[in-house]
Amino acid sequence: MTSPAPIVRQDSRIQRFFLRHEWARGYALLSPTLAVMVLAMCLPVFMLAAHSFWTQNYLTIDETFTLANYEQALGWLWGAEGAKPIYIRLLWKSMQISFGVTVTTLILAYPFAYFLAFKVRRNKNLWIILISVPFLTSYLLRVFTWKIILGFNGVINSGLMSLGIISEPLEFLLYNPTAVLIVLAHAWAAFAILPIYVSLEKIDRSLLEAATDLGDGPFRRFWRITWPLSVPGVIASGLLVFIPTVGDYVTPKLVGGTEGIMIGNIIQSQFGKANNWPLGSALSIVMAIAITIVVLIFLYVMSLGRVRAK
Amino acid sequence: MNCIKFVDRMAQGRVARRDMIRAAAAFGVGVTAMPVHVRASDQITVFEWSGYDIPELMPGYAEKHGSPPDFAIFASEEEAFQKIRTGFKCDVMHPCTYSVYQFKDGGMTVPVDTSKLSNWPNVIPALQTAEGVVIEGAVHMVPTDWGNSSVIYRTDMVDPAFQHDESWGILFDETYAGKIAPSDGESNIEIAGLLIGLDRNQIFRMTDEQLEQVRPLLEKQAKIARFYWSDPSEFGQAMAAGEVVAAYAWNEAVKSLTEQGIPVKYANPKEGIFTWLCGLSALNTGEGDSAMVHDFIDAWISPEAGKFLIEEYGYGHSNKVAFEIASPESLAALGFSTDPSEMLADGILFQPLVGELNDKYVNFFNDIKANAAI
Structure with a gap:
């Protein structure tokens, strides 16, 4: 009787451990994902953070702790000697462009999502597939397509010229910040449409009926029912578009010309040509923190607004 | 949108444990069933400028070794340098006199044994000893194009x-x-x-x-x-x-x-x-055979490769015989004489x-x- 007892007890001890501690069950279930996250996300970010406190010494990296990279990136704010304003001003400008992209994308995406949620009755899946069709081609190809549309001998210019509206091709279409904005707004459209669509789709139709019964016209009904209930989707879309576009460097490089450069281009150059990984890392981290601050302010303002509305 | 529905149900806690496990299993099977890129290759890997990855520039190599080398393409030497430094395996790279130093200083290049290159004696003498070709007494870059x-x-x-x-x-x-x-x-x-x-x-x-x-x-x-x-x-x-x-x-x-x-x-x-001079460097970062690397470089500096480079690309080549066999019209159109040394001496050579x-x-x-x- 005594010999099998320990085995049973051991088994049950593990079982009991998992039964007793909910967090352990949670982590056990999460562990594959967690492992991937740690390896593919945290480790690189940690390396980035570590690099930002080191110094590049031609081909080797000096691993003594220093804040010099941050001083170079941000020093202008407190007037550090030799610090240049370009990084901060470029970051600010990138954020402005991204903000423009976000607003443009949301304005274009909302009516589309609304149409999809309320007006399309049949073949909804087909419509959703149609939204994602541009994603079947590579991003580079889509940028080049925009170059064909906006270009000197492009679709718009040759169209306007053949109609006799202009005699010389318009040069302001391509190679400036506006071109970057147009291309990015198009590229991120699907990321904005889908979250808004989901939040609109979830709205209980009986609420809309009730509003109509109580005498709301279409506009008031939209403003009092549909819009407030879709705000979470709009916020999600806004963040999905704003956060990645601040650091984009391919689009400005291809269609931005000399005025359309963004902070991503400078960071990329630090990791490439300039061969200064530590400074590039510091700039990346400054950018990430700056974006986080902007996003937090945005969320705080939004939550204030909602509290007030209640 | 089954996926969205599924996520919604999951968020609301309406997914049965079995459904969840089934979905997770399906995902797992999908991932493991994806083809893993495995290809055993005994070819050397050459890191090249785009446009230089064609067999005409290495006549005889594919015939001798069964196939052209594996090519990878870069757009600038800095990009190539960063890629190799972070672990990309390649046997040959195509730097220029102004960029070869960082590859050498980074401990990536290995000196080329010119006695194994049958076309070396016909390389324009000024190029054989140019700065950047010879570094610290050894040939770290075999001049090819300029x-x-x-x-x-x-x-x-x-x-x-x-x-x-x-x-x-x-x-x-x-x-x-x-x-x-x-x-x-x-x-x-x-x-x-x-x-x-x-x-x-x-x-x-x-x-x-x-x-x-x-x-x-x-x-x-x-x-x-x-x-x-x-x-x-x-x-x-x-x-x-x-x-x-x-x-x-x-x-x-x-x-x-x-x-x-x-x-x-x-x-x-x-x-x-301005004048630029580029060439091929053998690297120690690859897994290819050194004899094949030398054969590849030798094919690049052959007169036939040079004729092709001059006529089709309009660039100069390092082999002086190439200028003798290239069509006189194309030489004239490019402003090259049959003796390129003078032109080389006139230009401002890019310095590192x-x-x-x-x-x-x-x-x-x-x-x-x-x-x-x-």
Whole structure:
């Protein structure tokens, strides 16, 4: 009787451990994902953070702790000697462009999502597939397509010229910040449409009926029912578009010309040509923190607004 | 949208445990069933400029070893350097005299045994001993191709007087605002240095004061440039359309635009024309066979490869016999004589920007670009 007892007890001890501690069950279930996250996300970010406190010494990296990279990136704010304003001003400008992209994308995406949620009755899946069709081609190809549309001998210019509206091709279409904005707004459209669509789709139709019964016209009904209930989707879309576009460097490089450069281009150059990984890392981290601050302010303002509305 | 529905149900806690496990299992099976890229190859890997990855430039190699080497393509030496440094395995790389030093300093290059190269004796003597080819007494880069960097311009759209007074100044001239395309690189600093009268050696080691002297020129250029190109096709298309009338260019652009019937001319600027010399370096970062690496390099410096390079690309080749067998028309069209040494001696050979100097130039140019953008 005594010999099998320990085995049973051991088994049950593990079982009991998992039964007793909910967090352990949670982590056990999460562990594959967690492992991937740690390896593919945290480790690189940690390396980035570590690099930002080191110094590049031609081909080797000096691993003594220093804040010099941050001083170079941000020093202008407190007037550090030799610090240049370009990084901060470029970051600010990138954020402005991204903000423009976000607003443009949301304005274009909302009516589309609304149409999809309320007006399309049949073949909804087909419509959703149609939204994602541009994603079947590579991003580079889509940028080049925009170059064909906006270009000197492009679709718009040759169209306007053949109609006799202009005699010389318009040069302001391509190679400036506006071109970057147009291309990015198009590229991120699907990321904005889908979250808004989901939040609109979830709205209980009986609420809309009730509003109509109580005498709301279409506009008031939209403003009092549909819009407030879709705000979470709009916020999600806004963040999905704003956060990645601040650091984009391919689009400005291809269609931005000399005025359309963004902070991503400078960071990329630090990791490439300039061969200064530590400074590039510091700039990346400054950018990430700056974006986080902007996003937090945005969320705080939004939550204030909602509290007030209640 | 089953996926969205599933996520919604999951969020609301309405997914049964079995459904969840089934979905997770399906995902797992899907992931493991994806083909893993495994390909055993006994070929060497060559890291090349785009356009150089064709068998005509290495005649005989594929016949001898069964197939052409595996190619990987880079757009700039810095990009290639970073990729190799972070673990990319390749056996041969194609740097230039000004960029080979960082590969050597990074401990990546291995000296080439020229006695194993049957075509080495026919390499132009001046190139055999050029700085950057020979580093610390050993050949770290076998010279293969060379050419110029100069201004290419539309003869029908640029003031005819320019043809008699060709100058780098056109890339800084506000008469052509919005119609010029400099390259996206530090060569702009060197050109501006020539324009303020620095000599051909000093432009590669400018002092801080001299950099400040060229700053106004470069800031003006950043304002009036249509774009800085990083791939020749960018300005090629823009020039064909008439969008750009003058650009920084390599010889090859002249040939391809002329063939499209575009009236262009390659300037011989009064301040001097640049010359670049590139070659093949054997690297220790690959897993290929050293004998195959030598065969590959030997094929590249053969006269037949040179004939092809001269006739099809309009670049110079390192093998002097190539100039004798290339068609005289194409040599004449490119302005090459059968003896290229003179041309090589006339040009301003690009010099390496090593270490701090590179940082200084790159950051200075980044500054100019960023200031133009804000």
